[in-house]
Amino acid sequence: DMKVTQMPRYLIKRMGENVLLECGQDMSHETMYWYRQDPGLGLQLIYISYDVDSNSEGDIPKGYRVSRKKREHFSLILDSAKTNQTSVYFCASSSGTTGNTLYFGEGSRLIVV
Amino acid sequence: GDSVTQTEGLVTLTEGLPVMLNCTYQSTYSPFLFWYVQHLNEAPKLLLKSFTDNKRPEHQGFHATLHKSSSSFHLQKSSAQLSDSALYYCALSSFNNAGAKLTFGGGTRLTVRP
Numbered sequence: 001d002m003k004v005t006q007m008p009r010y011l012i013k014r015m016g017e018n019v020l021l022e023c024g025q026d027m028s029h030e031t032m033y034w035y036r037q038d039p040g041l042g043l044q045l046i047y048i049s050y051d052v053d054s055n056s057e058g059d060i061p062k063g064y065r066v067s068r069k070k071r072e073h074f075s076l077i078l079d080s081a082k083t084n085q086t087s088v089y090f091c092a093s094s095s096g097t098t099g100n101t102l103y104f105g106e107g108s109r110l111i112v113v
Numbered sequence: 114g115d116s117v118t119q120t121e122g123l124v125t126l127t128e129g130l131p132v133m134l135n136c137t138y139q140s141t142y143s144p145f146l147f148w149y150v151q152h153l154n155e156a157p158k159l160l161l162k163s164f165t166d167n168k169r170p171e172h173q174g175f176h177a178t179l180h181k182s183s184s185s186f187h188l189q190k191s192s193a194q195l196s197d198s199a200l201y202y203c204a205l206s207s208f209n210n211a212g213a214k215l216t217f218g219g220g221t222r223l224t225v226r227p
Binding site: 004031033035040041042043044045048050056058059090094100101102103104105106107 | 119122147149155156157158159162202204206212213214215216217218219220
């Protein structure tokens with residue numbers, strides 16, 4: 001079954017704490033993504049990973065870093081979370097290059113207080 | 114850089130009326146265009162995508178035509194259904210220095226009323 005799994009689904013953190021969002025996929029897709037979703041701003045690309053240890057900044061990478069040590073796992077790390085990082089984070093994966101479909105996870109809702 | 118513009122943030126329709134959601138784009142290359150749909154509390158999923166030739170993609174009654182001359186990929190449906198209420202994203206796939214990436218528009222929330 002083709003699936004992208006995100007953990008945790010809901011998270012509340014205090015400002016300054018570290019946050020780890022994890023994503024797994026069972027399709028052996030080489031490309032994985034992290035987006036954040038905010039009302040009116042749509043889905044904004046944070047980071048993209050083209051394979052293990054081959055990561056590239058997206059459009060809004062500031063305040064985030066990523067790790068991809070296995071093809072099936074892609075982590076998003078927030079070192080010292082800020083209140084403006086409160087959002088819904090989506091992980092996605094795809095195969096190939098231009099024209100291939102993105103498969104999204106269910107999302108991780110992060111609240112930073 | 115690449116960008117996607119969806120001019121309507123909110124669209125409210127009565128069931129049975131036609132749907133048209135606007136999407137225009139800017140890209141250095143000749144990109145693929147997509148429409149993704151996200152129902153409440155669900156993940157976004159692909160609705161349809163453009164072809165390299167002049168075929169018009171269709172799915173679940175929705176269709177979209179890529180017009181390169183006007184850089185548009187508007188989403189249309191002849192008759193809206195209540196179940197069409199969702200958030201719709203237009204997106205383009207293009208290349209950066211490292212490889213391909215997908216850029217989304219701001220989204221259009223469609224509400225269909227009885």
